[in-house]
Amino acid sequence: MVQPNPEKRSPKQLNPELYARLKAEAAAPYRSLRKFIYLAFAASGFIGGMIFLTKIIAGKNIETSFPNFALQLGVVALMIGLWRWEQKREQK
Numbered sequence: 001m002v003q004p005n006p007e008k009r010s011p012k013q014l015n016p017e018l019y020a021r022l023k024a025e026a027a028a029p030y031r032s033l034r035k036f037i038y039l040a041f042a043a044s045g046f047i048g049g050m051i052f053l054t055k056i057i058a059g060k061n062i063e064t065s066f067p068n069f070a071l072q073l074g075v076v077a078l079m080i081g082l083w084r085w086e087q088k089r090e091q092k
Helices: 016-027 031-058 062-091
Strands: none
16 A cells, blocks of 8 residues: 655645535535525425415415414525524534
8 A cells, every 4th residue: 555655745735715615515525415405495485475475365275274384484594594503503
């Protein structure tokens, strides 16, 4: 097995911005994936909420549409909360 010789390494330094970004990614892996998931779920909840809201306004199946509408609002609220929590942790 070949052992790396520290004296023969190239003296390249990383760009400070790249180093900071890599360090942040190492501290919190998959942050961008989590943010994408929060955004996708919030969009899904918003679209579902709009569909159930139109059903409620039209007066169709109010007894089943209202709990589903409340659930969709809860999903959107949860995703907004998680997004804000993630933003606060990113700023630290």
